[in-house]
Amino acid sequence: LVRVIIPAAIPTVLSGLRIGGALVIVGVVVSEMLISSAGIGYLISRYRTILDSPHVFAGVLLVLFMAIAFNTAIRWIEGKAVIWQTGTRAGQNARDEIGSGAMQPAT
Structure with a gap:
């Protein structure tokens, strides 16, 4: 279980x-726009009603950057946790040798 099942489930999880996570960030902002009295969604909705476009775009860009940062963080964690997808040191050495022509195919 610890050596096979859990490591095999890590990429899917x-x-x-x-x-x-990215959808939750957007969903929270949309719900704040509809029913909240605080938060980024509330500020976007408030500035939209008073026609303050720079603040609206700033709020939208903030939500965008939060979603991108979350996505990047999870991809970094995935790269650290799933070592066989990123390549081990032996696998990288074999690819380097094949690319440089040091290893010739068997004839």
Whole structure:
């Protein structure tokens, strides 16, 4: 279980977390726009009603950067946790040798 099942499940779990996390950020902002009296969504909605476009775009860009930062963080964690997808040191050395022509195919 610890050596096979959990390591095999890590890519699926992290992919779901990455996709779901970005959607949750957007969902929270949309719900703040509708029913909240505080938060980024509330500020976007408030500035939209008083026609303050620079603040609206700043809020939208802030939400965008938060989603991108979350996505990047999960991808970094995925790269550290799933070592066989990024390549081990032996796998990288074999690719380098093949690319440089040092290893010739068997004839």
